[in-house]
Amino acid sequence: MEFPFLCNDPQFTELVWQAEVAIDNGIFPERIYQGSSGSYFVKNPGGKIVGVFKPKDEEPYGRLNPKWTKWMHKLCCPCCFGRSCLIPNQGYLSEAGASLVDSKIGLRIVPKTRVVKLVSETFNYLRIDRERSRLKRAITEQFPNLRFNRMGLPPKMGSFQVFVEGYKDADYWLRRFEQEPPSERIMDKFQLQFERLVVLDYIIRNTDRGNDNWLIKYDAPASRGMTDPSEWSGEPEVRIAAIDNGLAFPFKHPDSWRAYPYHWAWLPQAKRPFSQETKQLVLPLLSDMSFVQELCDELHVLFKQDKGFDRGLFERQMSVMRGQLLNLTQALKDGKSPVQLVQMPAVVVERSKGGSTSSRFFDSFQQRFQHKSPFFSWW
Template identity: 50%
Template sequence: MARRAISKDSNLRQEELGPSLSVTPSAVSKSSVSHQSAVTLNYFPDDFEFSAIVQEIEAAIEDGIDPTLCAKGSSGSYFVRDRQKHIIGIFKPKDEEPYGQLNPKWKKWIQKHCSPCCFGRGCLIPNQGYLSEAGASLVDRKLELNIVPKTRVVRLGSTAFNYGAIIRATARTKKSIVESVPRLGKRFNRIGLPRKIGSLQLFVHGYQDAEIWLKKFDTTPLSEHTAEHFQHLFERLVVLDYIIRNTDRGNDNWLIKYEPAPPKTVVTTKDHSVIIGETNKLFSALHHIPMISNLEQPATNIYPYYQCMVKPICCIHALFDVDPEVVVKPPIEIYIAAIDNGLAFPFKHPDEWRAYPYHWAWLPQAKVPFSKEIQDHLLSKLQDPAFVRELCEDLRALFKIDKDFSNHTYEKQMSVMRGQIANVVEALQEEKTPLQLVQMPVMTIEHKHKKTSRTPSLQEEFTRHFNQTRPTFSCC
């Protein structure tokens, strides 16, 4: 539940990240020689900027600026910094996830040993939260929702991470050998602790838990214009969570940034005699402007005429004013960030003890029908079988990073996601509300892998199965 980073888009703007993400090419080039291994492991050909950020983090760690454990949450999550000691991301190692063996937090350890029947989530693949984090970012980019901070799978190593005693002893032994027998030490692939695979999410600045702002909005409502924009962002969060079937979306793990700008006031005049006089000056100026082609120095000669035109033009608009003051609406200053996506992409719908509901379904925004804006933005994509197929293949390429990847389990995950997409399409077409969306019967759409001589149709490729089993408790 730590604050994280923002992706590049119109709603969550890159410039709001501040100087902490200003990784200059020169800074990267200086570190690229001494950190060649980092480039090999953490280089993204399609995203040079993210690659540069990872290299900057590696360089900071080698300079002794270690990550720090986040106090919040139930797993090992670490704030990572650049060489100026600015927080620029949050790293979640795979083996320190809530159900991982090296989780440094005691909460899950106590739950595992004192209440094993309630430990874990039976619909999720254990210890693959880092893939879920990166997968949510991938879906966000594909659908152009622009609400998930950019997240990718990387490998980082630091003494601040939680390692086993044997691993630490091995690292100390290697270091001693290098110091005492340098020639023998050259045979080691890596000196120090091994890198851990995990998700790296860019850090977001100026955001607070949604729960904090939602309480404030109850007493101090948003303006109509801002509320409309917030509703559009909320709908994007709904679609994202529903498609990836996020099993852990409370109001404390999505963020809101709200900084209302003071309205600007423009005072206008109603002295029509002044307006008429200034208008006459304008026409006089227009009449005496020489042809541009006849000017020896157009930029210099035309400036006096331009200067005498500015005031009349600014004054003419007063003819159309009704009130003595015109209030200019401030720019939209509300944004959201969907973080903590590590418990998504289940291989089946929850059907045991808990339902893992979406807590945003109880908000008043969930009772408003989906807007035309979200319909126009998503329907063309989600109704396209080729787009859905490409999305599934992109997720396959991501999930295959894990050494325990199972194609059978992956197909089950995609069956759930296809069913969720089908429900979203129906809800958008029928202009349902987010609350009505979560009340729709859940289903899976399974791929049948039929081989035919002709091109198979959508009905021949996929089969729908509605989920008949319901969890015992639907409120938690």
């Protein structure tokens, strides 16, 4: 437990501790074979999945990514793959950063995600690390009094996201909603959840939000064996979980090959203006400059954990995010819809050269619109 924020979150600390106990007892994380990186279902001592762990060095272009297709992409045609607007191999920070933004604003759609270190035989390691680990075990068995500074395989740093149960891919329920429309009350609840997803993705400038990487939980009446509404014991709930947030927080707006659009912008829910409930939740916070600076400060504490942290690049990431916050705030005030929001000109809000990096309230900023568009653009 090398990360101080874990001490302030006893429930999450307990969850990670259970995962470590399970690993010590031979209940190892299980690799998830979908996706383009090395990610793992983490279990508790009872064998129940409690989280998803994504190691930094097994990210899509990480040196130990077990998915060979990404390695071939990087080797054979590096100019056509990857995302030039993102800092490479910092997806684990993006996952945790999305959770931080979600918690700070009170959206409650991102499963809690933190940066931790875990070690497991099922992770992808270099052969030399495995051989070194076996050699140390053999030596200690032969000479019990001999002690090494670190036994076994080296721990891996990565993002740990709490596993959510009862959810399915958004695409599944969106198709069901077309075939079997729920009540108007349920669709209103879904609209509010959808708007929170829009707010999150727009703020962090998510470049990878398709209908396969956000989830919906809906306790449909038919699934309970009831067809008469009078038999229902209360109105069913509908919830959204925004997972797979590792390709966000760009240091510039996409301006090369692809636009990386928000695919939810094609849904009918995106055509409705933002609700009063969303405005009341978001506007007071985003209109407060001290809140925005505090959010940037907390992201700085999170991101600087990475050994390759670059303060200049981080400031560019925050300039993009501040621009997104500016557009979002204006769209909410003007009564725009999500689809109108994503059609607004891309803007960055940069700290002026004369602004102090230590001042929290009186920094001066300047806006700059991006005029260069990606070669393939949707909007």
